[in-house]
Amino acid sequence: xxxxxxxxxxxxxxxxxxxxxxxxxxxxxxxxxxxxxxxxxxxxxxxxxxxxxxxxxxxxxxxxxxxxxxxxxxxxxxxxxxxxxxxxxxxxxxxxxxxxxxxxxxxxxxxxxxxxxxxxxxxxxxxxxxxxxxxxxxxxxxxxxxxxxxxxxxxxxxxxxxxxxxxxxxxxxxxxxxxxxxxxxxxxxxxxxxxxxxxxxxxxxxxxxxxxxxxxxxxxxxxxxxxxxxx
Amino acid sequence: xxxxxxxxxxxxxxxxxxxxxxxxxxxxxxxxxxxxxxxxxxxxxxxxxxxxxxxxxxxxxxxxxxxxxxxxxxxxxxxxxxxxxxxxxxxxxxxxxxxxxxxxxxxxxxxxxxxxxxxxxxxxxxxxxxxxxxxxxxxxxxxxxxxxxxxxxxxxxxxxxxxxxxxxxxxxxxxxxxxxxxxxxxxxxxxxxxxxxxxxxxxxxxxxxxxxxxxxxxxxxxxxxxxxxxx
DNA sequence: AAGTAATTGTGTCCGATGGACACAATAATG
DNA sequence: CATTATTGTGTCCATCGGACACAATTACTT
Numbered sequence: 001x002x003x004x005x006x007x008x009x010x011x012x013x014x015x016x017x018x019x020x021x022x023x024x025x026x027x028x029x030x031x032x033x034x035x036x037x038x039x040x041x042x043x044x045x046x047x048x049x050x051x052x053x054x055x056x057x058x059x060x061x062x063x064x065x066x067x068x069x070x071x072x073x074x075x076x077x078x079x080x081x082x083x084x085x086x087x088x089x090x091x092x093x094x095x096x097x098x099x100x101x102x103x104x105x106x107x108x109x110x111x112x113x114x115x116x117x118x119x120x121x122x123x124x125x126x127x128x129x130x131x132x133x134x135x136x137x138x139x140x141x142x143x144x145x146x147x148x149x150x151x152x153x154x155x156x157x158x159x160x161x162x163x164x165x166x167x168x169x170x171x172x173x174x175x176x177x178x179x180x181x182x183x184x185x186x187x188x189x190x191x192x193x194x195x196x197x198x199x200x201x202x203x204x205x206x207x208x209x210x211x212x213x214x215x216x217x218x219x220x221x222x223x224x225x226x227x228x229x230x231x
Numbered sequence: 232x233x234x235x236x237x238x239x240x241x242x243x244x245x246x247x248x249x250x251x252x253x254x255x256x257x258x259x260x261x262x263x264x265x266x267x268x269x270x271x272x273x274x275x276x277x278x279x280x281x282x283x284x285x286x287x288x289x290x291x292x293x294x295x296x297x298x299x300x301x302x303x304x305x306x307x308x309x310x311x312x313x314x315x316x317x318x319x320x321x322x323x324x325x326x327x328x329x330x331x332x333x334x335x336x337x338x339x340x341x342x343x344x345x346x347x348x349x350x351x352x353x354x355x356x357x358x359x360x361x362x363x364x365x366x367x368x369x370x371x372x373x374x375x376x377x378x379x380x381x382x383x384x385x386x387x388x389x390x391x392x393x394x395x396x397x398x399x400x401x402x403x404x405x406x407x408x409x410x411x412x413x414x415x416x417x418x419x420x421x422x423x424x425x426x427x428x429x430x431x432x433x434x435x436x437x438x439x440x441x442x443x444x445x446x447x448x449x450x451x452x453x454x455x456x457x458x459x460x461x462x
Numbered sequence: 463a464a465g466t467a468a469t470t471g472t473g474t475c476c477g478a479t480g481g482a483c484a485c486a487a488t489a490a491t492g
Numbered sequence: 493c494a495t496t497a498t499t500g501t502g503t504c505c506a507t508c509g510g511a512c513a514c515a516a517t518t519a520c521t522t
Contacts, residue, residue: 015490017488055502115394115402116402130425131424140429145442164345183233190354218449219450222449244469247471
């Protein structure tokens with residue numbers, strides 16, 4: 001499995017030439033997931049767009065789980081190159097880049113959850129994250145925890161703002177807002193503060209990303225200053 | 232669907248007595264999910280533990296999606312009663328209670344993602360969250376964004392710390408750490424900061440929850456003070 | 463009391479899924 | 493030329509969510 005993700009295949013000499021490559025399989029799978037959602041990615045479907053049958057895919061990948069892992073790391077890609085910046089700006093653009101990646105491939109939010117083996121690209125993202133924090137005086141554990149908080153925030157904001165192709169419950173953002181509205185109006189006595197908050201809320205938007213990010217960065221800044229770290 | 236979640240069924244008069252109830256179905260489903268994971272919850276499996284057949288369940292629920300929604304809101308439960316506290320402590324215990332809920336039913340992390348209709352219990356949690364922030368002078372939108380950040384953090388911490396029954400890739404936390412270790416040792420030149428950070432890291436734990444929570448609360452505190460809010 | 467209408471439970475059937483497995487075709491090596 | 497490792501194919505299976513027709517049950521109406 002590690003070999004699959006990191007591309008360390010022994011390269012056999014005997015036997016017929018492979019008709020496809022792991023990369024080609026992953027690319028097809030990614031394209032399907034991008035356009036029709038992760039649930040539309042089946043072995044049949046993939047094989048249908050390649051000069052092989054379904055079962056041939058199992059020569060390249062032990063199972064669907066592993067295939068999803070490979071395509072995930074590939075779709076995620078590495079973090080884009082950015083000019084060196086002070087830690088706060090560096091971390092902010094890092095978060096924004098990450099957000100963009102998740103909006104470009106929304107299904108990554110489904111496929112990269114829970115305990116899993118990490119691929120080279122995912123590790124590269126982490127590397128860039130902690131790199132931004134090395135000069136702050138935070139300990140290793142604090143650095144890791146910091147980028148974890150930011151990642152969580154970015155992920156969950158992306159999750160609720162992007163619309164999933166396929167698999168979704170078929171709910172528009174409007175549907176949800178409307179249903180919530182009618183409930184809150186008929187049941188407003190049970191949720192007084194919530195109704196009040198939603199009434200004064202502008203009703204949107206991706207300011208949620210900015211807001212949380214600013215709070216977290218403020219909190220980190222405070223900790224760094226308190227520990228006498230430099231920028 | 233809203234009727235299902237909020238328990239507003241018209242109660243028919245004609246016809247035979249129902250052999251089971253929606254609540255009973257949900258309870259069985261919850262028990263299965265708790266012990267064997269969400270993927271083990273199938274209509275067959277549920278019916279097997281009830282005096283009905285699989286297809287009879289569809290008299291109580293339009294489809295599996297809706298059933299999962301119902302069992303999710305039920306398992307989540309409402310927020311526990313807590314004495315009134317200043318906003319920071321209130322929000323902290325709120326987050327801890329939420330965390331406990333997710334560790335008690337890890338599958339909630341899978342079932343309550345993306346756009347979905349909100350049940351009474353989920354709304355009750357939100358109500359408690361914003362209630363803690365009403366006296367801070369934050370706007371409605373800011374209050375909602377605040378509890379969203381905290382929820383995200385709690386969720387993702389719970390996600391990586393709890394072990395999923397079934398469905399998991401069968402990876403122990405040790406397996407992951409070990410695989411990561413070997414990769415970082417053979418590939419340490421590609422990830423210098425990351426390897427350094429992981430070397431000085433104590434290797435664990437749920438201090439990740441505390442750390443991120445403290446940063447977020449610090450950031451909120453700063454914003455509140457900046458706006459001249461009172462505690 | 464008898465019949466009508468609404469509602470519940472059952473059984474059968476379907477398409478799609480991931481995967482096991484045996485087998486034939488292909489290429490490099492001895 | 494024969495051996496051997498490797499690739500691709502076809503068949504088969506259990507499981508899943510769900511559609512649908514049909515029988516059984518109960519309350520309401522006449």
